[in-house]
Amino acid sequence: MKSIHPLTSIRGASAVQIMFGIVIIAALFAFPQFVESPYALHMMILFFLSTLMGSSWNIIGGYTGQYSVGHAAYFGTGAYTTMILLTTKEIPPWQGMWIGMFAAVIVALIVGSICFRLRGPYFVLASIAVAEIVRITALNLTDLTKGAEGILVTDIPPFKIGELLITDFASKVPYYYIALVLALAIILVTWLVQHSKLGYYFQAIREDQDAAHSLGINLTIWKNTPLVISAVFTSLAGSFYAIFIKFIDPTTVLPLDLSVQIVLISIIGGIGTIWGPVVGSLVLVPLSEALRSNVIAQWLINSGMVDAESGTGVFLKEHLAHAHVLIYGILVVVVILFMPEGVMGYVKKLAAKKKGGEA
Amino acid sequence: MAILEIKHVSKLFGGLAANSDVSFEMTEGMIMGLIGPNGAGKTTLFNCITGYYPPTKGEVIFEGRKMNGLQPDAVCKLGMARTWQKVRPLAKMTVVDNVMVGALCRTNSIKVAREMAMEQIRVVRLEHRANFLAGGLPIGERKKLEVARVLATNPKLLLLDEVMGGLNPAESEEIIQLILDIKQKGKITQMVIEHDMKAIMRISDRIVVLNSGEKLAEGEPKDIVSNPEVITAYLGSE
Numbered sequence: 341m342k343s344i345h346p347l348t349s350i351r352g353a354s355a356v357q358i359m360f361g362i363v364i365i366a367a368l369f370a371f372p373q374f375v376e377s378p379y380a381l382h383m384m385i386l387f388f389l390s391t392l393m394g395s396s397w398n399i400i401g402g403y404t405g406q407y408s409v410g411h412a413a414y415f416g417t418g419a420y421t422t423m424i425l426l427t428t429k430e431i432p433p434w435q436g437m438w439i440g441m442f443a444a445v446i447v448a449l450i451v452g453s454i455c456f457r458l459r460g461p462y463f464v465l466a467s468i469a470v471a472e473i474v475r476i477t478a479l480n481l482t483d484l485t486k487g488a489e490g491i492l493v494t495d496i497p498p499f500k501i502g503e504l505l506i507t508d509f510a511s512k513v514p515y516y517y518i519a520l521v522l523a524l525a526i527i528l529v530t531w532l533v534q535h536s537k538l539g540y541y542f543q544a545i546r547e548d549q550d551a552a553h554s555l556g557i558n559l560t561i562w563k564n565t566p567l568v569i570s571a572v573f574t575s576l577a578g579s580f581y582a583i584f585i586k587f588i589d590p591t592t593v594l595p596l597d598l599s600v601q602i603v604l605i606s607i608i609g610g611i612g613t614i615w616g617p618v619v620g621s622l623v624l625v626p627l628s629e630a631l632r633s634n635v636i637a638q639w640l641i642n643s644g645m646v647d648a649e650s651g652t653g654v655f656l657k658e659h660l661a662h663a664h665v666l667i668y669g670i671l672v673v674v675v676i677l678f679m680p681e682g683v684m685g686y687v688k689k690l691a692a693k694k695k696g697g698e699a
Numbered sequence: 700m701a702i703l704e705i706k707h708v709s710k711l712f713g714g715l716a717a718n719s720d721v722s723f724e725m726t727e728g729m730i731m732g733l734i735g736p737n738g739a740g741k742t743t744l745f746n747c748i749t750g751y752y753p754p755t756k757g758e759v760i761f762e763g764r765k766m767n768g769l770q771p772d773a774v775c776k777l778g779m780a781r782t783w784q785k786v787r788p789l790a791k792m793t794v795v796d797n798v799m800v801g802a803l804c805r806t807n808s809i810k811v812a813r814e815m816a817m818e819q820i821r822v823v824r825l826e827h828r829a830n831f832l833a834g835g836l837p838i839g840e841r842k843k844l845e846v847a848r849v850l851a852t853n854p855k856l857l858l859l860d861e862v863m864g865g866l867n868p869a870e871s872e873e874i875i876q877l878i879l880d881i882k883q884k885g886k887i888t889q890m891v892i893e894h895d896m897k898a899i900m901r902i903s904d905r906i907v908v909l910n911s912g913e914k915l916a917e918g919e920p921k922d923i924v925s926n927p928e929v930i931t932a933y934l935g936s937e
């Protein structure tokens with residue numbers, strides 16, 4: 341039996357924690373002033389984007405317990421809406437993204453009306469199926485989406501409010517700030533959810549739907565609400581990704597792979613916690629980057645652990661970069677085996693143990 | 700005036716009648732005992748009353764209002780709350796959070812809900828467990844948590860499904876006192892499913908006996924214990 345101290349479970353942010361938070365946020369805002377390396381900025385942007393996607397999923401998956409493995413549908417909806425509006429109607433992305441969010445709400449309500457009749461593994465399967473339908477539709481609606489060819493933009497129109505130029509998107513810095521603000525926004529939303537009626541109702545549904553229902557919780561309303569919140573922010577992530585990478589096609593913004601990765605961010609970090617997706621992103625983004633860019637194979641060879649000319653060395657150099665999905669898989673197995681409540685849950689358990697040892 | 704009227708309620712699962720043509724009434728403030736052998740249809744009747752199943756035939760009328768077709772959440776909001784035979788704690792939430800979920804049915808404020816929850820937690824005497832995770836509680840305290848949680852929804856009619864099941868005599872006695880206290884306060888009418896005959900005879904004002912889905916008998920406890928049909932149903936006939 342575990343007792344939770346009321347100060348740490350409920351709005352327990354101490355003065356020290358608040359100060360710490362302010363310092364971190366200030367440092368993140370100042371970061372591009374001191375670091376000019378586009379690669380470092382790029383990594384930070386990926387980290388913010390991952391936090392945004394993971395935290396969005398966390399609201400429906402982590403808090404409400406509805407394991408949607410179809411979040412690529414909302415990501416793709418945001419990305420495609422923004423890109424199509426930009427290329428065909430010349431609507432700038434910061435307007436297009438709102439329409440993308442609206443489109444994601446519609447998709448979410450359709451998904452909700454179909455999938456929320458189902459529970460547990462059946463809900464998971466249905467969410468995958470719906471996302472695949474969206475992907476195949478995008479692949480075949482070639483008039484609108486250009487199908488497998490994808491949509492490419494070369495120039496993002498400058499962001500102006502009236503005559504005032506905010507940014508012309510010439511470097512990675514504006515993307516950095518947009519991604520940072522989005523990531524902070526989703527963390528704030530998660531905090532608000534956790535400390536309001538929504539959080540209680542979402543978690544009640546996660547723990548026991550029938551009990552929740554008997555306590556006056558309308559399941560239709562209270563399962564669709566978190567799905568819509570989640571879809572809106574995932575769609576924002578998609579819109580951002582589209583203008584950041586400037587190219588989208590169904591295999592980059594709508595694949596099942598992406599849906600799974602979104603889920604993993606939370607599962608690795610710790611589902612149903614505010615900081616879980618942040619921690620998950622801290623683990624996954626550098627790891628995936630390291631694997632992709634062959635840093636690990638190089639490091640093994642340079643450190644002399646593996647001979648570059650040997651069979652193993654050649655194999656590592658050639659194949660490790662392609663193995664990031666495999667490593668992802670292994671990591672998930674490891675986390676589920678050793679940290680069933682994610683990194684956050686593990687850290688909390690360690691802290692509790694230490695406290696218990698001192699007492 | 701009757702707070703709850705059950706009128707000719709039948710529930711069929713395929714061809715199997717879990718309830719057939721059950722009728723009775725409850726007056727405000729009373730405790731109605733609902734007894735019967737296993738499979739008699741007691742829990743099914745609870746499910747029909749609280750909206751989990753629509754009755755195949757018949758009507759459930761609560762405070763003059765027909766309840767057929769209402770979902771469990773709407774039923775709860777109208778003031779009918781039930782506990783579960785197999786307890787359903789929200790395992791990864793604390794005891795106070797569990798009870799707050801019930802209270803949030805009447806308020807949107809977390810602060811007010813917390814106060815309401817603490818009040819009910821004191822009623823069932825679980826104060827010392829308020830910040831424990833519900834999943835870690837032993838069965839006796841889980842049953843109390845169920846009661847606190849439904850009390851927090853501020854019901855007019857409380858349906859308790861075997862709240863004493865699996866408890867030791869001392870724990871059962873606590874629950875009996877709790878039920879009698881609730882009655883004493885006079886605001887809440889109660890329907891109680893129970894297998895413990897001694898307990899049910901002590902707390903009930905009236906008793907309905909179900910057997911194979913049908914109402915076998917209804918009356919005051921002293922009449923029920925001497926009813927030959929009831930004795931046959933429980934003990935079998937020669």
